[in-house]
Amino acid sequence: MEHYGYFRQFHDISLADYHLLTDNLQSRSFKKGTAIVVPGQVQRDLYFVKSGVQMAYLEADDKTYVIDFSYAPALCAIAESFSFQAPSKYFLTCLTDTEMACLPHAQLQQLLDQSRSVERLFRRMIERMLADMVDMHINLRAMTIEERYRAFCSKSPELLHLVPHKYIASYLGIDPTNFSKLFNQVRF
Template sequence: MNNNPPLFEKLNSVSRLSKVSFDTLSTFFVHKNFSKGSNLLVTGNIQNELYFIKKGVQMAFFENSQKLHVMAFTYPSDFCAIPDSFLLQKPSKYSLLCLSDTEVLALSYKDLQTLFLNHRDIETLFRKMTELILAGVLDRQLAMQSENMEQRFRSFCTRSPHLLQLVPQKYLASYLGIDPTNFSKLINSIKI
């Protein structure tokens, strides 16, 4: 799987891996395809695989009182997982849904644990990735509590403008904590 530069670039942007470690890690990834509408994880199940996204857009969400709450989107060159379910091997409070046809490289929890035991640099890489996820969650929490809806919308458009064309507006509105009507007004009134 050494012919996968996006994976190599993504991993090395977080923490350098030796060639031996990268080559070993690469042999554990399994290529999988999912069609639009497929569930990568359903609430209550345990996530046993971590996905590196090669193609497609996915959405992490939960539902309560007949309302859907979007927590995150993933897309090419991202890793996709519900962190607490995967890392702690416990039932998920969230679901993962493919919003488009999806192509991934999957790595099992069991295989990752084996790699941790034998390759210190792989363990360091995943620790740093977990730290980045935590920092991202805290940044998102701060934005949701300190920015008004227009600021959240503008920040999103700066960070992920391509999702405006790939994700239904109702999901983007939910992710940003904006009423769908107000989201529609924002998208029509603000130059992107």
């Protein structure tokens, strides 16, 4: 029942459909630093985060560009690799020791065909993810670095203590030195 409340934020899924979705999940553990997906690899399983923090990122020009963080109780995936069963263009790595439950792509497809409620749940989760991505693009273009920092701290304050600041700075499009100044000057 650990993800039931999370799922209900998106769709009023019944207990029967919840169990249809979760009864066949397999637990997986990953150590800090483990790459779950690397460029060129297809993500075969969808992950439901139980504990830990993961980071999606790409490397180019000797720089790390952070795309997203995932942590409980969210999903963890390279969305286009999992959805289309195509090679990933970037990395998905565990920043901390991680516990997740996983569901293979083929099994999820069967569940989506079997249950309209599960299908609606995933559609609404994808809609939320798309809206969040649009918001992030707007924030990167229209907000000052302090506004971005404050918005991040309001949404995910726990990550300030779990994620190396250079990665948060990259995610927010802030130079690491400026991020350090913000971290030391702006209080929550």
